[in-house]
Amino acid sequence: MALHHRAPDLKNDTLLRALARQPTDHTPIWLMRQAGRYLPEYNATRAKAGSFLKLAKTPDLATEVTLQPLERFPLDAAILFSDILTVPDAMGLGLHFAEGEGPRFQHPVRDERDVAELVVPDMSDLRYVMDAVRQIRRELRERVPLIGFSGSPFTLACYMIEGSGSDDWRTVKIMRHARPDLLHRILDVNARAVTAYLKAQIAAGAQVAMIFDTWGGMLAHEDYLPFSLDYARGIVKQLSVPTILFTKGGNPWLAEIAASGVAAMGLDWTTDPRRAREIAGDRVALQGNLDPLALFAPEKAVREAARRVLDAFGPQPGHIFNLGHGIQPKTPIESVAALVDEVRAYSSGCRKRSAGS
């Protein structure tokens, strides 16, 4: 893993510098799901695409929505617009979205036979993703770095086994207890697939790789390492760009995540930035962690909340401002504008004040 992936042509390399824990003029900011339903222009493009999957699978449209938030707000990174479940979709599990519902798989992976049939997909079946990465890089014209991403092996397994989202992931947990060997076989295929997928995104131009472990935090304490982090760690080792790992609900395992080889760990809003900083020391950057719901407050409260987060992370280099989870569909756009403005103004002011003192 390169500590500071050199990108000499980049006009704004604040994100890459923060990932390498180098000083920056301001705290870089981007938002999980920044290309999303809170933006009317996103909804317009999605309507044009006809469906969410069509949007993700059409490089022109994926490029369009990836760039939309950057036109509105001075964000410090772009993140590839795609779906978290592209990889199991390419495995032939039959991903589809029922209207108003979450993702579903036609062929969930539940027994010995299902697992035996599972293979790492051919990356040519995911060419639409790499095409989007290439097109986004071209259209970004080196303004800011592009983050590629994948779901973690465990989070992909959750949907593959359950066949849909779930409140308690009962089928996954039953497999973990009744047939841990089967779960490990799925995770092994997923880890190899995600490695190939992220490598292909990097080859196509992604300058940072993010792994979303949305569901790792629902594992029992002793299960997170063997069933989630160990597989993510194996992937991180093989990538040539800085990696950010975000485990929602990952608070019980911060020390282990910090030691996993990632450049940065994403923190959800329940996590104490001061404790995370103590654990991470100067080895790992931190990303987060404003409560996405704080953006539903009046502008003054949004700005106050942003300052409190910045103060909690402190003046050391190595903080990337983000929400503690994806931005909510009905978030007021003015709140996002105020947030991005406040983070840049307050963090650059703090640096000037501490440089002058």
Add this chain to the structure above:
Amino acid sequence: MALHHRAPDLKNDTLLRALARQPTDHTPIWLMRQAGRYLPEYNATRAKAGSFLKLAKTPDLATEVTLQPLERFPLDAAILFSDILTVPDAMGLGLHFAEGEGPRFQHPVRDERDVAELVVPDMSDLRYVMDAVRQIRRELRERVPLIGFSGSPFTLACYMIEGSGSDDWRTVKIMRHARPDLLHRILDVNARAVTAYLKAQIAAGAQVAMIFDTWGGMLAHEDYLPFSLDYARGIVKQLSVPTILFTKGGNPWLAEIAASGVAAMGLDWTTDPRRAREIAGDRVALQGNLDPLALFAPEKAVREAARRVLDAFGPQPGHIFNLGHGIQPKTPIESVAALVDEVRAYSSGCRKRSAGS
């Protein structure tokens, strides 16, 4: 708070001894929601009652379901069967349950006027709860202690403000950011109401008080103390029996919970018992923390999982075995039987082995 509430007539005082961190012959066990839908006899009584609220409000029937799990399994405690929302119901907010849905309030508390009208309910409006406590104590005939309970002030406020359950408690969070003063006023009324309610349960015969902070764990890190724990702490101070506080997702605040004056803290299944033990030292007992979904596995796996939890909590006194959250409706009864058997057998075996070494 009495460290060891004396109960000389109690045939099985293992729970009270563990709460006082005194040695016991075996690790006591009870299960959150042990009187619940996984038991066919519970479903029969509920059907007889006609509705969940009617069941909770009829002392004869509440007594019947409270005692049912004790007839099947050698559990070390009974817990009052009641609803978490009896207090706001007595405040006149119009609690009702739509079929197949969670609780709803007809009059949610959202603005200045709603808050101004909020008062601590007259405990005579909750007499049905105290009647149930008295009747359960009589019918228990000192077999095991009876745990009384309430929702925490914050968890009650969540339902009162939102008007129902929620994925993200948006209305609560908006009030927290836009009108923190209003939220504090609701919490203040709730804290006084919960104090009176638990005192009344104790006067009626509850020998332990449990506070369920089901939703405190969704607060931003800096918000949990001022909006949840501070109010719970104020209640605990005023009670004359040992108190157990359970915050689901409370992992980020274990040190603060341990220092709050509770006799025990409940741990969810994501929490590391070894770390909790380090934090709690010998000042506070620990309750938990098997993943409720582990009970859906075959018997052998259930027994293994139980032993791993016991090993993680270690041989020191002061562990109460429980699940990390309420038992799920479709849990196989044989799993519960195996769990209770294994906890008693393995923990008493461990004590004999360590006494003999």
